[in-house]
Amino acid sequence: MPxxxxxxxxxxVTSVMDGASLERAERPSPADAFQRYVVPEIPSxxxxxxxxxRDPDDAEDLxxxxxxxxYRSMSTFDGMHPRAxxxxxxxxxxxxxxxxxxxxxxxxxxxVDAVPEARPSDPAELTERAAFRDAVIEAIRALPIKMRVVVxxxxxxxxxxxxxxxxxxxxxxxxxxxxxRGRRRIREQLTASxxxxxxxxxx
Amino acid sequence: xxxxxxxxxxxxARGACLVVRRRLQPxxxxxxxxxxxxxxxxxxxxxxxxxxxLESFARIKIxxxxxxxxxxxxxxxxALRRLRRFADGLGDDSAP
Numbered sequence: 001m002p003x004x005x006x007x008x009x010x011x012x013v014t015s016v017m018d019g020a021s022l023e024r025a026e027r028p029s030p031a032d033a034f035q036r037y038v039v040p041e042i043p044s045x046x047x048x049x050x051x052x053x054r055d056p057d058d059a060e061d062l063x064x065x066x067x068x069x070x071y072r073s074m075s076t077f078d079g080m081h082p083r084a085x086x087x088x089x090x091x092x093x094x095x096x097x098x099x100x101x102x103x104x105x106x107x108x109x110x111x112v113d114a115v116p117e118a119r120p121s122d123p124a125e126l127t128e129r130a131a132f133r134d135a136v137i138e139a140i141r142a143l144p145i146k147m148r149v150v151v152x153x154x155x156x157x158x159x160x161x162x163x164x165x166x167x168x169x170x171x172x173x174x175x176x177x178x179x180x181r182g183r184r185r186i187r188e189q190l191t192a193s194x195x196x197x198x199x200x201x202x203x
Numbered sequence: 204x205x206x207x208x209x210x211x212x213x214x215x216a217r218g219a220c221l222v223v224r225r226r227l228q229p230x231x232x233x234x235x236x237x238x239x240x241x242x243x244x245x246x247x248x249x250x251x252x253x254x255x256x257l258e259s260f261a262r263i264k265i266x267x268x269x270x271x272x273x274x275x276x277x278x279x280x281x282a283l284r285r286l287r288r289f290a291d292g293l294g295d296d297s298a299p
Contacts, residue, residue: 034290034293038290039287039290039291042283042286042287042290043275043283045286046279046282046283046286047271047275050279056278056279056282059282060282060285060286063286064286064289067286067289067290067293068293071290071293129266132262132266133266133269133270136263136266136267136270137266137270140267140270151267152267154232155263155264155267155268156267156268156270156271157271160232160234161229161232161234176228176229179228180228183228183260183263186263187259187260187263190259190263196259196262
């Protein structure tokens, strides 16, 4: 059954709404799209932002700037791959903030190991699962920042490789390589701590 | 003769393991096409070493998923509330 609708202020009637028109009609307003695509991602933005900045207050400022930029870009956002789009904004915002404030951090982020945050725990008092989880957290915090962000995007935030590649502005092969090396390092650290039976070869 | 056959089998098996281990992580992440995923799954039914390695990566992945919730400190929760309010405020600005 044809969809009949009025077009504009005059009384011209479009007998059949074509696909493009339908798509336009279904596209949410920028404010609605912001609520739909951006707001649910705030926890993820904050987690990744914290990894990028290594400072909770900086992370909050970064996410706030990202939200503002995302909101201003909503009218031009095509609705495709919203997470990759949003995290690309986060990455660009982070780069721009560092360029203004701390240019030295852009030199070679791979050389900068994340400073492990103090997290005292006594594994004997924890369940095995919690001890394992804590060890994984400790291991991921020890990764170089570029590896850590990829592992977080894929494992914590459930990004596909393609989404992570878009968000980080790198080829998929780079995502796979960083992910592979990052997880291998985590596994090696767990094995060294006696928490993983990784004797079967790590490659 | 039997010894050389068994060495050949071992080499083939090792080659298969090398191929599969390159694909273990993409398999875990659901990034392999159906044919490759099926080949990996088939290999895992016959190879304890590769299966243990996959289980090891899977445990890490699961632990990280759990950590996503567990690592939100009270301070993070407060920051989250502030950011949500900020986001809602942006939406309010668009209202006429």
